Amino acid sequence: MRILILLFLLLSPVSGHAADAVALDSSVFVEREVPAAGGKTKIVLEEPKVVIPGDRLVFILQYRNTGTQSAKDFVVTNPMPAPVAYQGTSDTVAQVSVDGGKTFAPLASLKVRETDGTERAARPEDVTHVRWVLREPIAAGAQGKLSFRGVVR
Amino acid sequence: MLEGNFWAIKNVRLTLIAPLIVATASVSFAPRAEAAGTVAGSTITNTATANYTDAGGNAQTATSNTANLRVDELLDVAVTSADPGDIPTLPSGVNQVASFTVTNTGNGSEAYGLTVTTALGGDQFDPTATSIVLDTNGNGVYDAGVDTVYAAGTNDPVLAPDASIRVFVLSTIPGTSVNGDRGQLSLAAASRTLTGAPGASANGQGQGGGDAVVGTSGGDGSANGAYVVQAANISFTKTSSVVDPFGGSKIVPGSIVTYTLTATVSGTGSLTNVAIADNVPANTTYVAETMTLQGASVTDATDADAGVFVPPAGAVPGRIEVALGTVAASQTRTVTFNVRIN
Numbered sequence: 001m002r003i004l005i006l007l008f009l010l011l012s013p014v015s016g017h018a019a020d021a022v023a024l025d026s027s028v029f030v031e032r033e034v035p036a037a038g039g040k041t042k043i044v045l046e047e048p049k050v051v052i053p054g055d056r057l058v059f060i061l062q063y064r065n066t067g068t069q070s071a072k073d074f075v076v077t078n079p080m081p082a083p084v085a086y087q088g089t090s091d092t093v094a095q096v097s098v099d100g101g102k103t104f105a106p107l108a109s110l111k112v113r114e115t116d117g118t119e120r121a122a123r124p125e126d127v128t129h130v131r132w133v134l135r136e137p138i139a140a141g142a143q144g145k146l147s148f149r150g151v152v153r
Numbered sequence: 154m155l156e157g158n159f160w161a162i163k164n165v166r167l168t169l170i171a172p173l174i175v176a177t178a179s180v181s182f183a184p185r186a187e188a189a190g191t192v193a194g195s196t197i198t199n200t201a202t203a204n205y206t207d208a209g210g211n212a213q214t215a216t217s218n219t220a221n222l223r224v225d226e227l228l229d230v231a232v233t234s235a236d237p238g239d240i241p242t243l244p245s246g247v248n249q250v251a252s253f254t255v256t257n258t259g260n261g262s263e264a265y266g267l268t269v270t271t272a273l274g275g276d277q278f279d280p281t282a283t284s285i286v287l288d289t290n291g292n293g294v295y296d297a298g299v300d301t302v303y304a305a306g307t308n309d310p311v312l313a314p315d316a317s318i319r320v321f322v323l324s325t326i327p328g329t330s331v332n333g334d335r336g337q338l339s340l341a342a343a344s345r346t347l348t349g350a351p352g353a354s355a356n357g358q359g360q361g362g363g364d365a366v367v368g369t370s371g372g373d374g375s376a377n378g379a380y381v382v383q384a385a386n387i388s389f390t391k392t393s394s395v396v397d398p399f400g401g402s403k404i405v406p407g408s409i410v411t412y413t414l415t416a417t418v419s420g421t422g423s424l425t426n427v428a429i430a431d432n433v434p435a436n437t438t439y440v441a442e443t444m445t446l447q448g449a450s451v452t453d454a455t456d457a458d459a460g461v462f463v464p465p466a467g468a469v470p471g472r473i474e475v476a477l478g479t480v481a482a483s484q485t486r487t488v489t490f491n492v493r494i495n
Contacts (some may be wrong), residue, residue, distance in 0.1 A: 024203045026217035050354055050364050051197070052227040053190025053260050061201045061217060069208035078201040083191035083224060138205070152224060153191050 021067025022138065024076065031056040031149070055152045057084060064143035072137035076146055077101070078130045084150035086127035091146055097129040098122045104131050125153075192314060193226035193261030194361010226261035226359030228344040229368035232376040235293075235319060239335065239381040241422060245328040249280070250295045251378040253320045253340045257312035259368060261360030264309040264345040269322050269338055273377070277334035280324035280380055285340075288319035295321040309345060324380065332384040332420040341375035348372035383422030385482050389429070390415045406494055410437065414488045418480045427477040429488050432470045437492035439471050444490045446475055460488075 029045040036042040045058055061078065065071055079101065080086055086096065088107075095104040098112055110122035132146050191197075203215040235252035242249045257263055269282040285303040286295060287310055300321065301308060310318045322340055330336065346365045347355045349372065359365040392415075397408040404410075414429050433439045444451045444460045451460030459478075465471040477486045 021207060021213070022203055022205060022215045024201055024215045024217040026199050026201050026220045028197070028199060028220045028222055048222050050225050050366055051222050052225050052366050052368070054227075057197075057222075059199055059220070063203060063215075067207075071205040071207060071213070074203065074205040076201055076203045078199065081197045081199050083195050083197050084199075152197070 021065060021069070022071050022074070023064050023066050025062045025064075026078075027060050027062075029058045029060065031058055051152060053152050056087065057150045057152065059148050059150060061146040062143065063138070063146070065138045065140050068140050070137040070139045070142075074134040074138050076132045076134075078148070080128055080130065080150065083153050085125040085153050086130065087124055087149040087151050089130065089146075089148035091132060091148070093132050093134060094146070094148065095131050095133065096127045097131065098126040099128065101129040104129070190227065190260040190314075191224045192361075193224055193259075193359050194363060195224045197222040197224060223361070223363045224260070225354070225363035226263075226346070226361070226365045227259045227368045228261075228263060228347055228365055228372040229258040229370040230263075230265060230342050230344060230372065230374045231256045231258050231370065232340055232342050232374040234376045234378045236378055239379045241383040242326050242380040243384060244326055244330045244382060246326040248283070248297070248323045249326055249380055251322045251324065251338055251340075251380070252293075252295070253322070253376055253378065254317050255310065255312070255320055255340075255342045255374075256317035257314055258370065259344075260314050261365075262311060262313050263360075264311045265342040266305055266309055266345055267303055267320060268305070268341045268343075270341065270375075271324070271336070271338045273337040273339060276337045276379065278327050278330045278336040280326055280336045280338055282322050282324050282338060284323045286321040286323060288321065291319070293319050295323075322378070326380060326382065330382045332382055332386075334382045335379050336381075337377050337379045339375050339377045341373060343373035346372075381421070383420070385418050385420040385422045385424045387424055387427060387480070388417050388419065390417075391431070404494060408494045409440065410492050410494065412490055412492070415485055416477060416480070416488075417485045418482050421482050423479050423481040425479045427480045427486070428474060429477065429486070430472055430474045431488075431490075432472045433465070433492055435470065436495050438495060439473070440491040440493055444473055444475065444488065446477075446488055447486065451475065 028048060030048045032044055032046055033041040034044055061076060096107050097104045098110050107122055111119045112122045112126050113119050130148050199220045201217045205213055207213050233254050235254045240251055255265060267285050269285060271279045271282055286300045287303050289301040290299055320340060322338060346358050347367055349367050351367050351369050351371060353367040355365045392413045394411050395402045395404055395408050397403040397405050414431055416429055418424055439462060442453055446459055451458045453462035455461045460475045463472050473490050475488045480486060
């Protein structure tokens with residue numbers, strides 16, 4: 001599916017095409033604690049140079065309506081990279097899936113069935129997809145930022 | 154470097170959740186990572202998809218760029234002693250085996266250099282480490298001539314993430330050591346790629362082409378083991394008391410002599426198969442069924458209890474025998490028996 005989308009993009013001229021009216025940019029940062037004045041530590045986001053298991057990552061998606069008309073029913077879906085365990089988001093519109101993207105809901109209401117048949121509450125590391133559903137249309141020229149956090153398994 | 158929590162949404166107000174069904178890219182999931190973490194050299198790939206409806210009512214899709222991160226190699230190792238406690242030994246003992254386990258707690262395949270230190274404080278002697286041996290056959294036990302002797306830089310054990318190897322250190326115990334002395338030794342394992350302060354890194358030295366980063370262990374680790382000299386000694390004492398037929402303590406024909414034999418184990422550890430045997434003295438006769446062990450009677454017959462009386466045979470005098478089994482240090486065993494003066 002993704003390959004098909006990429007092919008489609010490759011074959012389509014970018015400028016002025018309705019399909020490209022919204023641009024979506026994905027970036028990732030590493031969250032680190034660094035010493036600060038007064039013996040305290042502060043948390044900074046760094047460009048990832050060295051990444052090891054246990055590192056905390058912040059994934060940022062920036063969208064921008066580059067077209068001349070508004071886009072509505074705007075939904076962004078981000079499959080979790082396999083080596084990363086979901087660690088939450090501060091975006092209130094975000095929902096997550098623990099079943100490979102079939103169903104989405106707030107994490108607290110999701111359940112996971114264990115191999116022995118028992119059900120338990122879903123944990124952050126069970127999350128397979130993160131989704132943001134924006135009710136309001138994105139006006140021409142408008143932009144926004146979505147984010148979630150993860151930790152390298 | 155970007156400071157603070159700028160990534161929180163501030164510039165859009167998106168509080169309503171619309172019940173939309175959206176087709177999303179299907180993804181296949183790689184197997185879950187191992188306990189040591191994502192294997193060095195793996196790539197973290199992140200792509201998001203936006204679906205929306207354009208002004209003409211057409212469904213549209215926009216796919217983000219792919220953000221890639223390569224996971225670097227974390228250098229960590231743990232060394233633990235595999236002995237249940239101090240290793241019992243004797244003065245001048247050779248090839249005394251101390252066992253350790255070296256585990257790669259990092260996320261990349263790594264070679265480790267092994268070293269032994271015996272000059273440690275807080276003990277009474279320094280064992281002399283004669284060789285380090287790798288448990289080549291993986292049975293957890295030192296097999297002379299089967300397991301491979303370690304030579305630094307030549308056959309450094311290479312461990313996959315989470316893998317471990319048993320390592321034996323063979324030592325000679327000084328002849329001057331005495332009972333109860335402890336001698337410690339330490340086995341250290343160090344990542345061949347890099348050791349140092351946690352966070353130190355080596356460009357491009359990690360498995361899979363990334364960097365190698367020293368983990369919380371410092372890229373090296375060590376554990377102590379200890380030998381303890383356990384030399385147990387046994388001493389015997391024999392005392393007697395006499396009761397004559399008239400209630401006194403004169404040694405006359407018919408007097409009863411009670412012999413008390415005491416075995417005392419000193420030192421440390423224990424002795425096995427301890428037995429007491431004593432001949433019935435000349436000119437006396439054993440009084441049947443008078444043997445006791447720790448105050449309790451034992452029969453003369455050869456049976457389940459510890460004692461037996463062997464009757465005289467010709468010129469050979471009769472004797473009592475009491476099997477004491479294993480006696481731990483600082484314990485005593487007391488045996489008594491009676492004879493009548495002829």
